[in-house]
Amino acid sequence: MTNPRRFTFLLLDRFTMLPFTAAIEPLRLANRQAGQQLYTWRLVGPAGDRAVCSNGTALALDGGLAMDGPPPSRDEVVLVCGGTEIAREATRPVMAWLRRMARGGAQIGALCTGSWVLAEAGLLDGRKATIHWENHDGFAEAYPQVDLFRSVFVHDGNRLTAAGGTSAIDLMLHLIAEAHGDALAADVADQMLHTAIRTDQDRQRLSIPTRIGVRHPRLAAVIARMEANLEEPISPAQLATDAGMSTRQLERLFRRYLNRSPKRYYMETRLARARNLLMQTELSIIEIALASGFSSPSHFSKCYRAQYGSTPYRERGTSAPATQSA
Template identity: 55%
Template sequence: MPMFGDRPRELPQRFAFVLVPDFSMMPVTAAIEPLRIANRTAEQDLYSWKVYSVDGTAVTASNGIVMGVDGDIGDIGEHDTIIVCGGLNIHKHADKKLVGWLRKEARRGMDIGSVCTASHILAEAGILDGYRCTIHWENLPGFSEAFPDLNVTGSLFEIDRDRFTSAGGTSSVDMMLALIGAQHGQQLASEVAEGILHAPIRHQSEYQRMSLPARIGARHPKLISIIEQMEKNLEEPLSPSLLARQAGLSTRQLERLFRRYLDRSPKRYYLELRLRKARSLLLQTDMTVINVALACGFSSPSHFSKCYRAFFGRTPYRERGTPRLESHDHDIAAH
């Protein structure tokens, strides 16, 4: 089985970047620039690249910049390495023509990968089945719900035989440096990294997000362990008494710990974690509001809607842009 990172059939190795609407520009440029600098450093055309869209028309990025393309997906060569580039609202951009074309290219044994959220499109095409893959951490909950049988990780990037996925942002740099190192030596990869002021080169197994202490601004070991348990148990929340007991604390000590470091009760902090996951699922999946509520530990849809509106200022239905008069809106407003 060929692997992304094997020596190319010919030089320069050709890359085809397929842009979908609302694509994120940073991971695209972060994937292309290491290739450009590798050519410059090696004083040889090791890589070439072109940009495509499904229909050959320009594509608007999530930052509003309109990017011209070199052609449509039918113009991509038979030996090109394909990289699908996603961004916002990815579940709305799984174009049937693109999905069908990816399936055909996969059957031909092509190296196919993605940056940022475009793992969703590869999954829709069924070409990630049996492969490790990753996606941006914000999209991870919705992706896992939509494709529960996939082996999805929280890594910066994943290279698994002829499939490769990166989480977005600057993780594209690390994925391409891994490619350059595997094909043309670690010295060249290091020189490219130095050229773009990217040090150290991160391994694919590194996690996308900052450490939990960095995210919450506290390093208390028991607080960290409790929040880790909360994050692992959003669908079936653990009681404060159980969280306290697991950490070797009384419920009063647990309350004081959260008040001191996070200025909120443990119950409130836990609720906010669940509501943020709910928002991700509402925006990134087609799950019903009731199923979103259940996936985030709410047994009552009305209670979920009440909590959601109190925190985000709008109901779950309006979050999706779906006008709906709910019988309990009056109760919510009075909450």
């Protein structure tokens, strides 16, 4: 009988429940299916007594972040469970504790937005990693030293990151298979009714046809080009030419299936990216405008207000420059 491997879950305030439970349940089921204790786990957090997740549920913790506690084992895995407003959770005590665990040889990982805290602590510098797609653009701008991927999970040496949601199941099945074989991982997946085990090559988001509810190859190809070129938008005429159709045909295609013009759809996509950057980063308004394909803050502010009913400055609770209308 092998010594059980310990997982330590660091539950930050307002952590997301789904990826946490998706990570801990495969460990329980692996023990059950194997008929022996392969894994143990503990829950810790900055508060020391309990952690409250984003849906309001409170969980009792096994302890806090004592810096004078026993040193971590090289067989230990630490997983940071993040959620909403993650930037404020990257506190000095949290980062100091994580660095201590890393120095002690523990494998360090993160679920959902927990990758943000690892990056802020410098524990993902020069590493491959992933984060929830909604946070991808802001993370990429804030931490260019991290090699960021859009896959469901990434395993880079002694660093583990899962994008959130059910991707934690796939990461844990990957670790179970690595340690105890594919057959046990498959048994665990069967118990969870997880019928398609994803790998680190699978991407997070649904395909474009599934997302928009339309299976039209040309339309999907044009939207993919739009999403890949938000910082430097491509003109509708060029998009049409590259798709092998006229501008009028492209216009009709978008009107028929999406009830908006290509220009409007492109604008909405760029503004959605800008809003993510606005909410998740400390980038200036002009930096966000340029990163979203707008030539000036004033044009960006005007378009943003038309879409969301408020200016970027008001969303952030700041004032616009005196020379610019808000």
